[in-house]
Amino acid sequence: MAFRGGMILVTGATGNVGRQVVAQLCAAGVPVRALARGAVDFPDGVEVVRGDLREPLDLRGVDAVFLVWPLRSGAALPGVLDAVGGRHVVFLGSGGVADLSMGRQADLVSSCPRWTMVRPSTFAVNALWWARQLRAGDEVRGAHGDLAMAMLHEADIAAVAVRSLLDGRVGETFDLTGPEALTQVEQVRIIGEVLGRPLRWVELPRARARTQLVADGLPESFVDVLLDTYAVMPRRPAVTATVEDVTGTPARPFAEWVADHAETFGRMPG
Known part of the structure; x- marks a missing residue:
């Protein structure tokens, strides 16, 4: 059943994906309530609620929820899902929840009456881990330069979530990737091409790579x-065409x- 109006609650609204979900819903003319911890500039008309998922959700007038789990503990997730009730929930899980695996997150969400799972591959935004190195010079130092990842633009993750909300894509799980798999060496090369800089990858043994990652923040x-x-x-x-299948537009390339x-x-x- 397609979305018939009303308000959509966006949690994690200040994050990479949540911010895009807010912007895309606003562009579609949908009323948005944004859950945010601090002061952020949102598009005009967005209703901002201060707080986080450890506090009771304000669901008055809300017909659907984009739920991203930003907390390191999943203890509050069952209570949040109970509060959502029969509303459509589009869930973006996290592998960073120490006490709740992705599989268990999926089990909990799929027990809801109306649910959609969005499971992205490697976020392209992870490449920002290298920003400190690239502000200092033309080398990126790390381990596993031969490891390929299908880097995924956060705007594409948001676009799939938004289409799921607006089209009523209930009971579906979407496995998302970028349009091509790129090794870390290739990612650095593309960054250099876009920035117009002669960047290069320097392979490190694990111990030195660990030190570098900590230095990267x-x-x-x-x-x-x-x-x-x-x-x-x-x-x-593997690379999927799910972004295009759901949104009608191919996934954005890493260079973009x-x-x-x-x-x-x-x-x-x-």
Whole structure:
């Protein structure tokens, strides 16, 4: 059943995907209530509610929910889903919830009367981990340069979520990827091409790569998990056409994502 009006609650509204969901719903003329922890500039007309998912949700007048789980604990998720009740919930899970696996998250969400799961591949925004290195020079230093990932623009994740909400895509799970699998070496090359800089990848052994990731700003508790995951991931992941199937528009290439975030990487040092 397609969306027939009313308000959509967007949680995680200040995040990479949530911010895009808000903008795209507003562009479609849909009333939005944005759950945010701090002050953020949203499009005119967005109703902003301060707080987070550990607090009772304001669901008055809400007909559907975009639910992204930003907390490191999943203890509050069952209560949030109970509060959502029979409303359509489009759920973007997280592999960073220490006490609730992605599989368990999916089990909980699929027990709701009206649900949709959005399961993205590697977020292109993860490449911003390299921003500190690229503001300092023309090298990106890390491990597993041969590991390919189907880098996915956050705007495409949001577009699938928005179409799911507006078209009433209930009881479906969408596995999303970018349009091509790119090794980390290839990602650095593309960043360089877009920025007009002679960038290069420098392969490091694990111990030095761990030190570099911490210097890049990643939490130490996450770094070992990340490197362990990289070590066992398939070198060349499958690519899906799900973004285009759902939205009618092909997934954005990585080069477009880099152009959209060029200022974050900085200009030529010196």
